[in-house]
Amino acid sequence: MKLLIHDLNDEEWEKVSADHSGWKIISDNGKIHPCTGCFGCWIKTPGKCVIKDGFDNMGALISKADEVMVISRYTYGGFSSFIKNVFDRSIGWVLPYFEIINGEMHHKSRYPEDKPFTFIFRGSGLTDDDKAQIEKYIKAVCLNLHGIIKDIRFEECAPAENNSAAYKCEQGSTVLLNCSLRGKNANTKMILDRFESYIDGTKQSIDLVSYLNKQDELVDILANSEKLVLGMPLYVDGIPSAVLRLMEKLETRGRCADKRVYVIANMGFYESRQISNLMGMMKKWCDNCGYVYGGGLAVGAGEMLGKMVISASFEKGPAKNVAIGMQKLSKAVNSSGTEKDIYADVSGFPRKLYMMSANMSWLAYLRKNGLKKKDLLRRCDQE
Numbered sequence: 352m353k354l355l356i357h358d359l360n361d362e363e364w365e366k367v368s369a370d371h372s373g374w375k376i377i378s379d380n381g382k383i384h385p386c387t388g389c390f391g392c393w394i395k396t397p398g399k400c401v402i403k404d405g406f407d408n409m410g411a412l413i414s415k416a417d418e419v420m421v422i423s424r425y426t427y428g429g430f431s432s433f434i435k436n437v438f439d440r441s442i443g444w445v446l447p448y449f450e451i452i453n454g455e456m457h458h459k460s461r462y463p464e465d466k467p468f469t470f471i472f473r474g475s476g477l478t479d480d481d482k483a484q485i486e487k488y489i490k491a492v493c494l495n496l497h498g499i500i501k502d503i504r505f506e507e508c509a510p511a512e513n514n515s516a517a518y519k520c521e522q523g524s525t526v527l528l529n530c531s532l533r534g535k536n537a538n539t540k541m542i543l544d545r546f547e548s549y550i551d552g553t554k555q556s557i558d559l560v561s562y563l564n565k566q567d568e569l570v571d572i573l574a575n576s577e578k579l580v581l582g583m584p585l586y587v588d589g590i591p592s593a594v595l596r597l598m599e600k601l602e603t604r605g606r607c608a609d610k611r612v613y614v615i616a617n618m619g620f621y622e623s624r625q626i627s628n629l630m631g632m633m634k635k636w637c638d639n640c641g642y643v644y645g646g647g648l649a650v651g652a653g654e655m656l657g658k659m660v661i662s663a664s665f666e667k668g669p670a671k672n673v674a675i676g677m678q679k680l681s682k683a684v685n686s687s688g689t690e691k692d693i694y695a696d697v698s699g700f701p702r703k704l705y706m707m708s709a710n711m712s713w714l715a716y717l718r719k720n721g722l723k724k725k726d727l728l729r730r731c732d733q734e
């Protein structure tokens with residue numbers, strides 16, 4: 352079986368559908384839900400997503416496929432929100448356990464073989480730099496998801512209809528948006544709450560999860576404020592699909608030259624440098640929207656440091672580098688200035704120990720759900 356995951360509209364699909372007869376097709380039927388970050392695909396129904404919307408069994412589908420083809424509109428140096436959504440919902444394809452590959456933390460494989468992937472990116476006037484950015488990102492995705500890159504191709508297509516009208520925003524106001532769909536329980540929320548204490552002036556903290564069904568209202572708030580601090584987790588080496596969807600919507604509002612965007616991203620793995628693809632995409636989005644990219648703070652080992660930043664003495668312990676990063680980035684926010692991206696790794700807490708405690712925590716979660724280690728390792732390709 353060959354698997355095709357695409358985001359083509361009906362008219363575009365009509366032109367190529369004959370080339371894919373007999374393939375299993377995953378396309379946008381408007382019903383896909385974003386990943387909520389619950390890890391249910393590891394600790395509740397291992398290998399399968401708990402959201403039953405027809406996109407819950409991607410791990411088994413990838414495993415059964417002889418090869419996978421992905422056709423995506425080029426979006427800020429990565430996938431469109433739909434394709435990213437499918438990838439975010441596919442992490443049950445790998446195991447939560449960690450291994451070191453090329454000196455960095457990654458996930459162990461659930462299935463015996465890595466899968467060949469062909470990627471086709473469709474865009475208008477893509478430059479060599481755009482293509483290089485995509486290739487770097489795809490390499491990271493495939494390393495993480497145990498994919499083998501068979502081919503990466505680029506196709507010219509009609510440009511998206513952009514709104515190039517300029518608009519103004521309210522000077523001095525800052526919105527801190529927690530983009531994690533874990534809401535109040537997110538590491539992002541704890542990190543942003545701490546960051547907020549460094550921010551002067553009029554400020555508002557909001558959670559994306561409260562606005563999922565009223566995105567236009569949220570887009571109004573974001574469009575009106577001068578400074579946006581967007582906090583988010585790293586998902587499959589990039590921006591979570593729910594955030595991408597919001598970014599696509601905000602772009603349709605037009606261009607705002609006096610808006611400043613700051614990014615605070617955290618991740619499960621240890622090495623904060625793995626967030627660099629996400630930062631690159633945020634910069635591309637800012638360029639597209641005419642915003643000033645004000646800088647980012649990348650937090651490694653977010654599952655640990657997220658909980659530590661709430662402690663009063665966080666500036667001295669393993670989260671020391673996050674505290675230094677927050678001081679620098681907050682100065683930029685308070686002066687409406689810019690700062691270079693800051694990569695904050697854990698201080699004085701060895702990677703080996705972090706991996707061991709994370710691996711043990713998976714077992715504790717499983718037991719809570721009445722499952723054993725062998726349940727976690729199960730393969731869903733024979734069902």
Ligand SMILES: Cc1cc2nc3c(=O)[nH]c(=O)nc-3n(C[C@H](O)[C@H](O)[C@H](O)COP(=O)(O)O)c2cc1C
Nearest residue numbers: 388531537538539584585586587588618619620653
């Ligand atoms: C769908 C999904 C994909 C993820 N992909 C990555 C990844 O590529 N690299 C990484 O280090 N962590 C990854 N993580 C882990 C999250 O970044 C990490 O758990 C983070 O601390 C969650 O932050 P939050 O509580 O603010 O949502 C992923 C988590 C989910 C749910």
